[in-house]
Amino acid sequence: MFKSLTSQLQTMWTILQHTFTKAETVQYPEEMPYLAPRYRGRIVLTNDPDGDERCVACNLCAVACPVDCIALQQGVRDDGRWYPQFFRINFSRCIMCGMCEEACPTNAIQLTPDFEMCEYDRQSMVYEKEHLQIKGTGKYHDYNFYRVAGLAIAGKDKGEAQNESKPIDIKDLLQ
């Protein structure tokens, strides 16, 4: 009897203390909450530091997506780079889990702190490549997949990627 009474009083005291602490909630939307750069919100496609699109249409984001809301089609540009002919995210299905970002081998797909994506029409939640692509590099500033990859593209021939030696001349016995 005494034990339970103490417990009740203790609880009341703890709750009373909260009256004097700072509120965790904010008056959204008048007041905007702080969201860290790594917050998982609206998805963007980024450019590499040289200003060209990072996405190589490898399809890993699409296959990693647990709700299958990413669809794309690869194409090859004249300069030899792989790129998505279309890239579509159905945000009405997206659960902002960030698995696509984790899967992305080129840092192209990134989640941003923006979460304000309400629409009256569900169809407007379908984002195409032009809605997703941003000009900047997002959170990762320096990585450029093609500087590392062995695929030759215009301006970077075989043997010119990081950690690559000059192409072998197979007719030369003295190498």
Added chain:
Amino acid sequence: MPIIQIDGQEHEVDTGQNILQACLSLGLDLPYFCWHPSMGSVGACRQCAVVQYQHAEDEHGRIVMACMTPVTEGALFSLTGDKAQRFREGIVEALMLNHPHDCPVCAEGGECHLQDMTVMVGHRDRKYRGKKNTHHNQYLGPLIHHEMNRCITCYRCTRYYNDYAGGTDLAAMAAHDHIYFGRHEEGVLESEFAGNLVEVCPTGVFTDKPLVHEYTRKWDLQSAPSICTSCAVGCNTSPGERYGKLKRIHNRFNADVNGYFLCDRGRFGANFVNSVNNLNYPGSRTEDGRFNALDQQQALLKMAEACDTNNIAGIGSPRASVEANYLLRTLVGADNFAPGFSDVEQPLVELALTIQQSSSAMIADIKNIESADAILILGEDVTNTAPRIALALRQSVRNKAYELAADLGLESWQDSAIRTLAQNQRSPLFIATVGDSRLDDVAEERFNLAPDDIARLGFAVAANIAGEANLGSDDELQQKAKNIAKALKNAKRPLIISGTSCGNSALMESAAQVTQALCNADKQPLPLLSMIVAEANSLGQAMLISDNAVSLSDLTARACAGALETLVVLENDLYRRGKEKDINELLENITNVIVIDGLDNRTLSASSLALPAANFAESEGTLVSMEGRAQRHYPVYLPNAQRRASWHWLLACLKQMGRDEVTEIECFDDITQACATQNSSLSGITTAAPNHQFRNIGVKIPRQTHRYSGRTAMRADISVHEPKQPVDKETPLAFSMEGLNRSQPGSLLPFVWAPGWNSNQSLHKFQSEVGGQLKLKGGTAGTRLLQATDNSNNIALFESPAAFKALKGQWQMVPRHKIYGSDELSVHSPAIAKLVRPAFVEINASDAKKLGVNDGDGVDLNDNKGDKLTTLEVSINDSIATGCVGYSVGFIATENLLAGESLVLSKAENWSPSESQQAVSSGVSDV
């Protein structure tokens, strides 16, 4: 069967296997690279290392390569032994030293054997900090993409390309870590089987070029079991689709037919289904000659109305399914149904069927062909008329080598040892054709003769085998025949190949005669016979019709007499089946020409009502291959727009007309059943595949992989509201990822995948190897409709034709088929179109001199009345018999030429290859 112990477990394994084969057939995961089930072992990659112990007390054991170690009774092995595991991981690490950081932009990614093996051995972190070797790539033609940096030097490519497929222009060059697999210089790979490099290469050095440019990962492809429609061999394929487009064709294993390999026409020639010239909507011709689009119901009513007459005829097609042809025959009546062959071809295909039905020889499938140890080819240029057979023949000439190896006690998988042992000793292959062929390099002897002379050679061989006296032929021919007869008689399993491509019936009869003579010699196992026909369902079509079916010229005569009001043409471009003026005459004299076809062509353009037919990848159907194997193909995806399967249009029309024959027919399987019931030769087609009620342990078989991505986004641009997955009522397959893709019958295998095995090497999880016979666990796909019969008394004896005599001033036209160009549909595939040479005539140098023409000149071909048929470029080829002119078959420029007719040739003045000469096929797209 020996019992071996692996990691303490006893296993019973097959005699004559190596440990790697044994482990894989037991379902154990053992990494490997260079071993391939049909190419044997060389022990090059060192990946399949296992520990072998001397005896039970041996604690250390030693590392051996599983692929090079034969199974022996009581042998002790360990796969999981620490030593072996570390060794295997080290090997992958070494192979990965120079491997580029390419996986996201590599067309092999997701179905890469190297990826699978790397994960399997547990190699994760790269320790090497040095620089990677790099190589320049080569241009290898429009079919194969080369990316040499990715190579792990397993040597599978050259072993396949040179040793297995007989190619000469791909080699390993340079030494040590500079090794390079490519051609001596950039250029198109010469072999017709180069496409298999895509599947043979364990990583992404050789990839499918048309696919690379609009790539989809394996896990995103929707697949269904299908049959190649490019020729009559009936190779099993697994086409992959994404976003309504066919992306690629992969091989689907069938132990009796194509095994592990396809030809390039089959692999790359199916892209015609994506053509912009596809017919997507029904249309009816208006007064001004233009087509008005109709909806399905309107079109159907129009069709039913036009068909409601007694003056109706139908033309079927040897490239359409048995079921569609059967329904058309039902619609128009058996007396009014032409099978759709040309007038020359129709009796030949019927003859091919009669010969095979009555022969007491075994009708050869590819597995049998590979077991033959003496071969006689009469008239067929196999590489160009039934390409996959040519690859099989390259294996059968190696039976001599296997024989020598068996004498020494070598196992058949000891690839390198056997090749060294045999050197150039081969089983005899005799080729008698009208000109040179791609198999000449492995032939014991080749004879380039006029078709009638080939037939005479055949008859002389038959007479020789039967021990009959000289037939009055010339001595030279007799001597040749004697040699061939001797080789065939001495062989354990002789094989005779002939076919319809020369347009000569005597030649086929002579093949029947030779086979019969061999059968009469009481050979066991039975001698083999193979009759090559032209198209995917040519033989099925011959089985469907009665002996004296109407031909195209019969229909033309009826039309001209005004006795035809309606003509229904099923998936057939008639302009490829006869001379232009005859076809025009036929079509112009009929009021209602209803054409059901998928790809725009001239017959379609001449129709009054055009109905869009689904192609092979959009529809189901049974096709009967040249060996009489009934096989089912299934829709890979739903037909685009208003296209429907031909059987669907015909059934709907019959129902609309209220015809009694179809009241019982509700689904596709009912048509197959009705066709089988009414036609005794086709009675086996119902067993070609399980019916639509089949369930695999209670569930359907998925067309999509379990990782199929983008399902809630791929249609979201059209509508964000996702439709239900389409229900497939006609087949046991589902248009979804739900179901079970395991342990089903072989005819229902849409794709291969197993946990840890994402590449096509996962096939071994679907195979069982019992008694040395590698088969799919669910059984081999298809049903043989032709069995060897012991009715030698029924065989008609044929007469040898008279010797061919060149007529003065006239040349006999002999067909020269081309793997790229002669086939109707594959030329609409952009990659294949790039390989098609313009039409030409071939003539030998002395005849060319008589005509006064040189290589590259033009020559006019005139008929006896002096009418000019066409003008073609001359190509000098000394292998063509004197008095004969070879012409490329299946091209617009040669469509007015008939096999076997004699024409007057003269040099064309002021000739230069015109635009129309460049046009590759008789398709509309090129006009």
